[in-house]
Each structure stands twice: as C-alpha cells, then as structure tokens.
Amino acid sequence: MNLFPCTLVYVDVDASPGPNSTNRDPLSYVSQAICLNNSLRQVGMPTLTIMTNAPALVAQRLDSMKTEHRPALVTLNATIELPKNTPFYAAHFKLDLMDQMADSLPTDTMLLLLDADMVALLPLERNLIERCAEAGIGAFDISDQVFPPYGSEQVVADLEIVAGKRLRNPRWYGGEFLLATPAALRRLVPRARASYARYISESGRVKHHGDEAFISAALNALVDEGQGLIEVGAYQAVGRHWPGNNYRDMRWFRCCSFVHLPGGKALLEKEARFAEFAPDRFWRRMRVAHLRGRVRHAVKRIARLLSVERLATWSAYAVRSVKS
Template sequence: MNLFPCTLVYVDVDASPGDNSTNRDPLSYVDQAICLNNSLRRVEMPALTIMTNAPALVAERLAALAPEKRPALMTLTATIELPKDTPFYAAHFKLALMDQLAAALPADTMLLLLDADMVALLPLARDLLERCAQAGFGAFDISDQVFPAYGSERVVGDLEIVAGRTLRNPRWYGGEFLLATPAALRRLVPRAREFYARYVRESQRLRHHGDEAFISAALNVLVDEGQTLIEVGAYQAVGRHWPGNNYRDVRWFRCCSFVHLPGGKALLEKEARFPEFVPERFWRRMRVAHWRGRVRHALKRIARWLSVERLATWSVCAMRGVKS
C-alpha cells in the first residue's frame, strides 16, 4: 500500500483559535505543517498534503519555500456547519476531509491523517503498515491517558451518548493519527456523520468536544460490529507529549515514528524556519521545554499546597477568634 500523509488546515478568522494554541495567527498551522513536511522528507516518506478551505492564503504562506520543499495543497469542501465558538472548532472538519478522500484516493493508497503539530522521527514499520492495510484501520488508543484524567465513567458516558448505544469495550482514540484504506473510510464516514449529528444535538450534555468524540464513537461501533482495528500506539507509531508531563519518560518518545506536541506548537513553528529538520536540534529544544514544564508544574503544586495551608490556618484562627 502507498501512503498519503495529509493534514487539515482550516482557516476561519472569526472562529475561536484552537484550545491548545497561543498563536492568534490563523495561518500558524501552516508553519507547523511545514515543519512536519520537512520531517517527513528527512525519513523519506511521501510529502505532506495540506487540505484547506483557504488554498490561496496557504499557498501565499508557502511561496517562500523551494518548490521541492513545499507541502502539496488540496482544496477542502466543507460539508458541515457548527457554531464558531465550539471548542476545537477547526478539527471538526476532519469529517469533511475523510469524506472527500474516501472517494478520491486510489484503492492501493492508505490515508495517513496527521495533526499539523507533529514531527516524523522514524519511518513507519513495514509490518505495521501491512497489518493496518489488511485490517483497514490503524488508530491511536489514548484511553489510558483520557480515562484517568476525566474519569472513565464520564468518558464512556460521552462516547455512548454520541453513539446512541452501549459499547462493548469503549475506547478513546486520539485525533492526531489515523491510518485508513479508502474502503475503510467509506465504512467510517457514514457512521461518523450520523454520530456527528447526535454530537451536535447533545453537545450541552458532553464534557468532551472535538472530532475525537464522534470519530471515536464511530470506530467503537464498527469494532463492535466486527471491524478489525490495529492499535498503533503499542507499536510506538505515535506518542503524545505534553511539556512537563511525566506520563512517560521523555526517552520513550525517541523510539516513536511520530511525536505529537499539542503543547509545543511554538517550538514547531520555530523549527519551520530552518530549511531542514534536524532531530538533535529538535530534541534539544524539546527537552528544554519539557523541563520548563516540569518546573511550572512543581510551582503550581507548591502554590496549591500553600493555599490549602493558609486556608486551614485561617479556618483554625477564625474558630478561635484570633486574627491570622
């Protein structure tokens, strides 16, 4: 199977910026995509294609690059509508992207859908790609991160609200990585559209918003109906890293094919200024960002502890009628 690496850059100056984005430039995701494409070229993977609703604006941003270093462009036809203040607004349009590519990709080509704020460090293993091609899907199960953070009962509840049914083994799939054959996409998209409609109707009841909610629900239902799905995280095809998070040792990510940095967008935008992606430079900057994050987390814990101690002292003094 051939690979079609692709990312979504949905531009809407009136919409809320991404929840993890601090850059108010609506084209900052193009800079992240440039870095991703440079990293793909370094590991000799196919060039990235940017699917966007604003091809002229994106092309203008890419114009300074040499033609052989530019990501390809495809025009996205948006086929959904939702309020522009919806959290993770732009990510919802991945559904339109998948719908469009389900009809456009050749039968021998798998979609590799990536978020722009990622880098490729190693080629994807051939045996993993073969397994995903045979199964139809390769997806990134992040239930072990999402369930403890928000409570498994609440997460499963959201998935079952969106799916409209009880799920046998509910899993939450990260939206940053999806491998899918065109035939599998044609099974996924109708279910995802059905669940997207329910997701919009029930949005006030949901704790989780974004494409992961209705795409995860659709994948769960397909699996319940017999669809095979390869969990790619176990193969270290992708890892999600937050600065300062000690969920995994930083060294673990060096063995991943792709690293997703939702809290490291600024780092990737700086990397895009270089003509080539250099892993050692990237790792050096990522480690600095990680340790800064660790310090921030430590200071926040200390501040919370001091607040609790002060409140406890104030409560004791108040009961005794003594000023603190």
C-alpha cells in the first residue's frame, strides 16, 4: 500500500487566523509545509502535496527552492461556506480535500492527511500501515487530552449533537493525522458532510468548533456501524506537543513518527529556511522551546497563587473593617 502525504493550505486574508497562530502572514503555513516536506524527505517518505485554493500564491513562495525539494501543488475545489470569523476557519476545508481525494487516489494508495505544523522524525511502521489498510482508517484518538479539561459530559454531548445520534463509545480524534483508503474515504465523506450540516445548524449549542468536531462525529458513527479504525497514537505514529506541557515526557516524542507542534509554528517556520531537515538540530530547538514553556507555566502558576493570596488578604481585611 502506497502513501500520499497531503496537507491543506487554505489562504484567505479576510478570515480570522487560527487560534494557535501568531504569524499574520497568510502564507506562513506554506513555510510550515516546507519544513514538513523536508522532514518527510529526510526519513525517506513520499513528497508532500499541498492542496490549496491559492496555487499561484503558494507557488511564488516555493519558487526559491530547488525543484526536486519542492512540495507538489494541487488546486483545492473549495465548496464550504461559513462565516470567516469561525474559529479554525481554514481547517473546515479539510472536508473538501477529503472529498476530492476520495475520487482521485488510486486503489492501492492511502491518503495521509497531515497538518502543516508537523515534522516527521521516523518513517511510519510498515506493520501499522498494513493494519490501517486492512481496517480502512487510522486516526489519532486524543480523548484523554480533550475530555478532562472540557468535561466528558460536554464533549460527548457535542459529539452526539453533531452525529445526530447516540454514540456507543464516543471518542475525540485529532485533526492533525488521518490515514485512509479511498474506499473508506468514500464512506467517510458523505457522513462527514451530514455531520458538518448539523454542526453548522447547531452552532449555538455546540461548544467545540473546528474540523475535529464533525470529523470525529462521523468517525464515531461509522465505527458504530462496523467500520474498522486503528488508533495510531498507541503505536506512536503521532504525538501532539505543547511547549512546557507535562502531558508526555519529552523522550516519548523522540520515538514518534510524527510530532505535531500547534504551539511551535514559529520554530517550524525557522526550520523551513534550511535546505535540509536536521533532526538533531530540530530536537535541540524543540527542547529549548519546551524549557521556556515550562518557565512560563511556572511564572503563571506563581502569579495565580499570589493573586489568590492577595484576594484572601483583602477579604480578611474587609471583614475586620466591617466588624470594627
């Protein structure tokens, strides 16, 4: 089974930037995709394809690169319409991307849909690829990162609202990684279109926004109907890393095939300036960013504690003043 690595770069200068994006350059995601493609080349994986609604603009950003080092470009047939201030606006168009790929991929090729703000550190294990090919879909279950902070009751409610039905075992899937055969995509896309329609019509009730909401709902519904799905996070196919977060030991990420850095976009854009991806250099910079994040987290915790202490002191003083 062959792989078709692909990422979405949707360009719209009038749309709100992603919540995790600090670079206001609408083509900053192209730089991230360049870094991702360089890392794919470094581990011997196929060239990345950028699917975009603005191929001419993206091509200009790639002009300075050697032809053999450039990502491929494909024009996205965008059909989705939604308010441009929608959180994660651009990510919604992954549904159009999957729809387009379902009808264009050869039967012996799986779509490997990746977010641009990722790097490849190791090739995907052949055994995992074969298992995903047999099941039809490989997805990244991040329920343990989503349920606790938002509350399982709220997350499950959102999934079932968008799915339009009760789900047997609701799970939340990260949008940064999806591995799917063309046949599985042709089953997933119509279900995801229906979930998307409910997601839009019920936007006032749903607390979570973005492609993960309606794609997760569709995947859950398909699994309930017997669709095979391999949870790739258990195989360390992908890990999601936030600078300073202690969710995982840093050494765990070193063994992942892909690392997603939603809070490390600037790091990836700097790495894109190099003609070749150097894992050791990247890893050193990632560790530095992580340590800085740890310091920021510690400072914020101390500031919160001091605020609580000041409030308690002021309250005690107010009570004494009233009594006197």
